[in-house]
Amino acid sequence: MHPSHTVTIELADRSYPIVISSGLLDDPSSFAHLPSASAAVIVTNTTVGPLYGQRLERALGPQFPVVHTVTLPDGEQYKTWDSIAAIFDVMLRNACDRSTVLFALGGGVVGDITGFAAACYMRGVPFVQVPTTLLAQVDSSVGGKTGVNHPLGKNMIGAFYQPVRVVCDLDTLATLPQRELAAGLSEVIKYGPIADAVFLDWIEQNLDALVSRSPQALAYAVRRSCELKAQVVGQDERESGLRAILNFGHTFAHAIEAGMGYGAWLHGEAVGSGMVQAVRLSHRLGYVDERFVTRLTEMVQRAGLPTALPVLDEADNAGRYLELMRRDKKAAGGAIRFVLIERPGCAVVRQAPDAAVRAVLGGS
Incomplete structure (x- = not known):
């Protein structure tokens, strides 16, 4: 493992850590001390889910009694209201309350969609970024910009909504095309x-x-x-x-x-x-x-x-x-x-x- 490095986003009572190392995805301690909840929801896509979905679910097991997974199509063209609705459908069907923690497992598209869904669901639930692409680890997972695209403009619909943690497992970069x-x-x-x-x-x-x-x-x-x-x-x-x-x-x-x-x-x-x-x-x-x-x-x-x-x-x-x-x-x-x-x-x-x-x- 690389030594673990933590970079902190200093935003007063909304400050949060960015944890950077290898081996984080399989380590339950990477996700310890998050807000207490009876359920977690992993949002991922058809490319990343088969690679890392079950591993994240196992790591979350000690803290969350129930873990639901939403698997979206992969691609910028799916950064839309339909994807947001798919997340809400799963959360509402499973009676997820406002303490439910969302986990964005994937690249920038998954991170932006999940963050926006977290900002909207019951007017705001906690979410964690688990970026698996280089672009997401160095940029889009950090800073709280969330949203979806519109045919007339990129990222024109969204919200500033900060995650409670960013977990950058460097090992995920090995599977990037x-x-x-x-x-x-x-x-x-x-x-x-x-x-x-x-x-x-x-x-x-x-x-x-x-x-x-x-x-x-x-x-x-x-x-x-x-x-x-x-x-x-x-x-x-x-x-x-x-x-x-x-x-x-x-x-x-x-x-x-x-x-x-x-x-x-x-x-x-x-x-x-x-x-x-x-x-x-x-x-x-x-x-x-x-x-x-x-x-x-x-x-x-x-x-x-x-x-x-x-x-x-x-x-x-x-x-x-x-x-x-x-x-x-x-x-x-x-x-x-x-x-x-x-x-x-x-x-x-x-x-x-x-x-x-x-x-x-x-x-x-």
């Missing part, structure tokens, strides 16, 4: 440009080790990513200011996902391309130099991620992107706000002239 691992690396890479130039150097030097799943490299990447996110969320839980920097690349990424159809690209793949466009826009607006643009682009490529934008509209591709980005949650009064890199390790949130955005979208 390489494409999913690469998607998670996009969310690791983003922390360097926005918050920690030293970590950016470390990622650049250890990217091959991360791609080849070095346990030591992955353990450090997860821990440092969680530390950086904890610092940001602890200062700005509801994204009224600083927390917006965590969306580096996401304005472009969400347009890609909505425009192509959810599931065509993985979220992390869209973020990889989105970061490249965002740093190109940063350069065009006079922040970073061309060498930094090249550096970040090469890192995204080495991670196995796309760097180019997909074409969403043959007739007016830039216009289609701008239309979708104006629906982004960070837009205000129809003005698009971008996370830009002012210098390595420092991000700012700014509006950008449409002409500059169109130039980036056009490849110049």
Whole structure:
């Protein structure tokens, strides 16, 4: 086992630990001292459930007399109201009360859906994140953003609702398909440009080790990513200011996902391309130099991620992107706000002239 590391999200009476190690999923102590309840509900999907569902159920056995399981279809396209309803159906049929604890066993989609269901059921029940993908361990399981997609926009319906614990078992990363691992690396890479130039150097030097799943490299990447996110969320839980920097690349990424159809690209793949466009826009607006643009682009490529934008509209591709980005949650009064890199390790949130955005979208 790796030594266990605990990173704390400091939110006063809603503070909670992120426990990071190997072997956590089979250890009942990973789930000890949670809120008392007569029942637990595991929410998972058709990919992760067969791998880890029974193991989590066994680990929960000493604390919860009854454990129910909801198995959802796998994929971003199922991050919908229908999945929320499927969870509620199981809970209501089994007379789950407001002390019931939900466990999100899976990647970011499962985590977001479960958290939103927990926020809504009887106006709020406790939930625990048990992320099994790199993307979920370093980003989506931490910070309390929950929700579902709408055909017109990603994550437009949701709530800020914090888990009571996050349990990151590093062993689950061994079963990730390489494409999913690469998607998670996009969310690791983003922390360097926005918050920690030293970590950016470390990622650049250890990217091959991360791609080849070095346990030591992955353990450090997860821990440092969680530390950086904890610092940001602890200062700005509801994204009224600083927390917006965590969306580096996401304005472009969400347009890609909505425009192509959810599931065509993985979220992390869209973020990889989105970061490249965002740093190109940063350069065009006079922040970073061309060498930094090249550096970040090469890192995204080495991670196995796309760097180019997909074409969403043959007739007016830039216009289609701008239309979708104006629906982004960070837009205000129809003005698009971008996370830009002012210098390595420092991000700012700014509006950008449409002409500059169109130039980036056009490849110049």
